[in-house]
Amino acid sequence: MRYITPLKAARGTGAAGPSTGTLHHWVLTVTSVALAILTPAFLLVMGNAIGLPRAGVLAYFSQPYPAIVTALFLIVGMYHFVKGTRNMIDDYLSHTERKVAIIFSEIFGWAVIAAAGYALARMALTAVIV
Amino acid sequence: MGDIPRGNRPLSPHLGVYRLPISAVTSIMNRITGHAMLAGVILIxxxxVAAVTSDHAFAWADFVLRSWFGFLVLVLSLWALWFHFLAGIRHFFYDAGHMLEIDEGQKSSWAIIWGSVILTLISLLLFFLA
Structure with missing residues (x-):
């Protein structure tokens, strides 16, 4: 027998309640502004880098500006991506499927951030040592 | 139900035959472009990562990135990025309570569509000429 009423069960499950919907929206807004600033800078950096030979790519991303712009765009971008995916998952999925999708979207997002961070850190730090 | 005279009574909008207004198209396109440009991010x-791995790994990744397939993925991601950029800026106006009238939504939708195409062409011109 269920002791709670349907109203009690439904309370607090909406986006604006004590759940995290408002926070997600705010995080998406803050990262949007950051990405709006970073987008032209990132495109110019990638435009310079694509087409270089391997040694040229390593040398290019060992400079502070290309390395920092690329790191910021990919890290903030993937964080924004995970929050945006969460938005979509909350709209289209429910129950166990929703939980599984949220878990894998977070894992995937951080894996991409780790890969990009590793590559950029290695290019930047190697240049200083050599 | 067969004996009810139907005459020329209007049918309620049915999702299967309902033509989406342009503002609904750009709204769902914002979500689609946001997720689809992941292809470009993964490629980059x-x-x-290949650049800091080995000559062989970089040669392979660089070949794919600069092949017709890589070019297609990057150009579509570039357009998706500009579309998402402009639609995201429209969300700042929405959040501030502006541009919410029907005609404003239609105008801003066309601005996003044409703006994203123009910004993509300018980006490509800069990449190939500069």
Whole structure:
């Protein structure tokens, strides 16, 4: 027998309640502004880098500006991506499927951030040592 | 139900035959472009990781990135990025309570569509000429 009423069960499950919907929206807004600033800078950096030979790519991303712009765009971008995916998952999925999708979207997002961070850190730090 | 005279009574909008207004198209396109440009991000992160891995790994990633397939993925991601950029800026106006009238939504939708195409062409021109 269920002791709670349907109203009690439904309370607090909406986006604006004590759940995290408002926070997600705010995080998406803050990262949007950051990405709006970073987008032209990132495109110019990638435009310079694509087409270089391997040694040229390593040398290019060992400079502070290309390395920092690329790191910021990919890290903030993937964080924004995970929050945006969460938005979509909350709209289209429910129950166990929703939980599984949220878990894998977070894992995937951080894996991409780790890969990009590793590559950029290695290019930047190697240049200083050599 | 067969004996009810139907005459020329209007049918309620049915999702299967309902033509989406342009503002609904740009709204769902914002979500689709946001997720689809992951293809371009994956390609670039793979290319960056390959650059710090080995000559062989970089040659392979660089070949894919600069092949017709890589070009297609990057150009579509570029357009998706500009579309998402402009639609995201429209969300700042929405959040501030502006541009919410029907005609404003239609105008801003066309501005996003044409703006994203123009910004993509300018980006490509800069990449190939500069």
């Amino acid at each position: 992160v793979w290319w960056l």
